[in-house]
Amino acid sequence: MSRFDMRTGSSRERGTESGDRSVARVYVPTLQERAHTAMEGPCGLALEIVNFFLSILIFLAYIAELYDADIYYSHSRAAVEAIATSFFIFDFGLHLFVAPDPGKYVFSAHGMIDLVTIIPSLIVFVDPNSRSSLMFVFRVLRICRALRVLRLAHYVQFKKHGFEYELGVFILSAIAVILCAAGVYQALEVEQYDEHQKLQFHDALYFVLVTVSTIGYGDITPRTELGHVFVIVVIIGIFTIVPAEVNKLNLLAKQNNSWDKDVTVKSSGHVIVSGAKENRDPGVNFDSTPGNPIQLTPFGSLIREGYGYWFRDRKDSIRRYSHC
Secondary structure (H helix, E strand, C coil), X not given: CCEEEEEEEECCCCCCCCCCEEEEEEEECCHHHHHHHHHCCHHHHHHHHHHHHHHHHHHHHHHHHHHCHHHHHCHHHHHHHHHHHHHHHHHHHHHHHHCCCHHHHHCCHHHHHHHHHHHHHHHHHHCCCCCCHHHHHHHHHHHHHHHHHHHHHHCCXXXXXXXXXXXXXXXXXXXXXXXXXXXXXXXXXXXXXXXXXXXXXXXXXXXXHHHHCCCCCCCCCCCCHHHHHHHHHHHHHHHHHHHHHHHHHHHHHHHCCCCCCCCCCCCCCCEEEXXXXXXXXXXXXXXXXXCXXXXXXXXEEECCCEEEEEECCCCCHHHHCCCC
16 A cells, blocks of 8 residues: 655745644655556566566467477577566466456456466476477467457557557457467367378468358358367357448548547648637737747738748647647
8 A cells, every 4th residue: 555754844944934833744656656656657668568568478379389390399499488478477476466456357358368378388387398289279368368469559659449449459459360270270280180181281281261251152161069169169250240340440530530649740841820809818918029038920810710921940839839
């Protein structure tokens, strides 16, 4: 819990004549609050960027293992696995520490993605020879961790729930789901193929793309009961989720207009600022007197019932007089 520091000081120190002493309550943030503030700034941005690239690296290492079994037993892969897992555990513990409700965070989307990423690595460290189909399924789900790049929207000032944000969510989610579906399908079906006819990851990815696009060439078909059930679930999910997301994007695109965007201010040139006729702020003086730190030259035309002025020589003039 936060606390208040009790500090005393005499009124004489404050410039008064009496010698009475007063007590001030100074707010001292807790370690959790300081960590939460740091996570909202550049430190949190750096953690999310490292998180994203490590997730991509782990997934690429998993794909390389599928084509070369010797990579699984190499020391370099073990080192990458240990570094990435240690960072994921640290990041998960840090978010759990700063979360207002740790239990709610664990069962949130990001918390479940963290657990799915960490648990397989811990199992591999305990039993390095564990290469069952279930382990392959858990490990391929790591690509879902790439969805955490959406947290970067909080730092780059994206308009949350706007068209650009929702479009980014849809594209990244679609890529992650397709890659995960290909990995799960390969893990379920790989034992049905022999050495002469292998089911590689790109074959599974091709099958998923052909299936979700409703083309269905039939050159690759599921051979197990679980494979059939998985394909049915994928098709039902595609026909249920995709139309709803496309409809949402369509509605947001109709609401989007050219005026609903940020204004880019260049470091040189001039900016036209228009204001109402009535000056409600007596501190703003639109004159060109020598005492005015900002030289203003009126151009004399009326813009939407307001007088326009050229702002010169001060880069922060827009920030100071944006309310005019």
